[in-house]
Amino acid sequence: MEFTIKTNKREEIVDITKEMEKIVEQEANKKSKACLIYVPHATCAIIINENYDKAVCEDILNFLKKQIPKGIWKHDAIDNNADAHIKASIIGPSQIIPIENKKLQLGKWQDIGLAEFDGPRERKVIVKIM
Numbered sequence: 001m002e003f004t005i006k007t008n009k010r011e012e013i014v015d016i017t018k019e020m021e022k023i024v025e026q027e028a029n030k031k032s033k034a035c036l037i038y039v040p041h042a043t044c045a046i047i048i049n050e051n052y053d054k055a056v057c058e059d060i061l062n063f064l065k066k067q068i069p070k071g072i073w074k075h076d077a078i079d080n081n082a083d084a085h086i087k088a089s090i091i092g093p094s095q096i097i098p099i100e101n102k103k104l105q106l107g108k109w110q111d112i113g114l115a116e117f118d119g120p121r122e123r124k125v126i127v128k129i130m
């Protein structure tokens with residue numbers, strides 16, 4: 001199954017944990033072992049980390065911004081978003097989360113986020129329960 005997320009800024013981490021938990025509750029059965037979450041996009045990614053303290057997401061975005069400045073790459077001549085491609089490649093387009101008894105096995109401080117690096121855009125999220 002799939003759903004869409006509208007992002008509001010050029011760079012942000014949108015918490016999609018609630019959406020994912022709802023999908024797993026509805027679609028998983030007792031034999032389900034894992035959930036694959038994937039974004040079919042070149043400038044966003046799926047990240048698993050803390051969102052309880054919002055500063056963690058800001059720190060991750062600021063870290064990437066410092067390491068990967070905007071406007072100095074070859075692709076910037078064509079599309080001006082090379083930094084977004086690099087950030088999305090490093091974080092990656094997918095995550096696999098174990099399922100036990102129809103529940104995602106996220107740790108207490110783990111949330112699932114869609115990391116937008118070239119928004120605002122509408123993003124598709126594909127979910128496969130295995």
Ligand code: ZN
Nearest residue numbers: 079081082085
């Ligand atoms: Zn591009």
